[in-house]
Amino acid sequence: MRFDSRMILLGMVGLAAGLVWGLFEPRPTRLAFLAVGQGDCAVFQNEGTTLLIDAAPANEEWDAGERLAVPELRRLGVDRVDLALLTHPDSDHIGGLAGIARAFPVGAIGIPRRFAERPEIAKLKDEVGAPRLIPLSDGDRIEIGGFQLEVAVSEALPEDNAGSLMLRIRGGACSAVLTGDAPIDAEGLAERRFGGTPVQVLKAGHHGSRSSTGERLLRAMRPNWVVFSVGRNNPYGHPSQETLRRVEAAGARVWRTDRQGSAVFEASPSGFRPSGD
Numbered sequence: 001m002r003f004d005s006r007m008i009l010l011g012m013v014g015l016a017a018g019l020v021w022g023l024f025e026p027r028p029t030r031l032a033f034l035a036v037g038q039g040d041c042a043v044f045q046n047e048g049t050t051l052l053i054d055a056a057p058a059n060e061e062w063d064a065g066e067r068l069a070v071p072e073l074r075r076l077g078v079d080r081v082d083l084a085l086l087t088h089p090d091s092d093h094i095g096g097l098a099g100i101a102r103a104f105p106v107g108a109i110g111i112p113r114r115f116a117e118r119p120e121i122a123k124l125k126d127e128v129g130a131p132r133l134i135p136l137s138d139g140d141r142i143e144i145g146g147f148q149l150e151v152a153v154s155e156a157l158p159e160d161n162a163g164s165l166m167l168r169i170r171g172g173a174c175s176a177v178l179t180g181d182a183p184i185d186a187e188g189l190a191e192r193r194f195g196g197t198p199v200q201v202l203k204a205g206h207h208g209s210r211s212s213t214g215e216r217l218l219r220a221m222r223p224n225w226v227v228f229s230v231g232r233n234n235p236y237g238h239p240s241q242e243t244l245r246r247v248e249a250a251g252a253r254v255w256r257t258d259r260q261g262s263a264v265f266e267a268s269p270s271g272f273r274p275s276g277d
């Protein structure tokens with residue numbers, strides 16, 4: 001794994017082992033959106049390296065990281081997390097990381113620079129025992145084998161959701177975009193940065209709220225699938241009918257984690273495809 005802009009080396013041993021292992025027994029390259037209730041937790045696996053993008057919700061009563069994400073990660077063959085990327089510091093995105101870290105070692109935490117100094121992030125780093133905290137900036141790139149993760153972070157808007165880490169995962173014909181909880185006015189950056197090349201998978205922003213996943217983003221991404229990471233009967237009414245209609249009008253298929261469970265996509269020569277397709 002390699003950070004392009006600052007050349008921070010991460011998990012190279014794991015990567016080299018993965019490459020050698022890959023010669024004998026190729027492991028699938030996967031992008032999965034785990035059913036963790038009302039929150040986010042996605043995992044990208046490639047050549048023996050595992051990345052989390054957000055870490056499931058948790059509060060004092062319920063820890064979806066421990067209860068839901070860990071069993072799902074085990075099912076996907078995860079035994080360590082090389083890098084946990086946190087889109088922004090809301091508890092429905094970071095709350096479950098400590099529970100996940102009790103099950104698997106976590107190599108590093110990556111978070112947009114503007115959140116890196118927050119006390120809750122320092123506390124989380126201690127709880128998780130992650131050796132490294134990596135502040136991420138707009139334009140950073142992370143390389144994992146033949147895949148590239150490109151970071152877009154809107155620096156202009158003050159709210160935490162608007163500062164969400166937005167990410168494109170791309171390798172060969174595979175392409176997916178995740179925008180955290182970014183609202184429509186922050187999506188412009190993702191449109192400019194990632195637009196033009198169709199993606200197979202777009203994660204609906206902010207759990208499908210009506211103020212995310214705008215028409216312009218859908219036009220720029222032309223996704224085959226839009227994944228909604230939502231809890232059953234959540235009190236916010238996510239996903240909104242308005243957003244579902246926008247997605248359907250854009251010709252994309254809908255995957256809802258509250259109804260269909262975890263969405264697992266595997267890399268193929270023609271791009272990410274639902275597992276088992």
Ligand SMILES: [Zn+2]
Pocket residue numbers: 039040090092093181206207
């Ligand atoms: Zn959220």
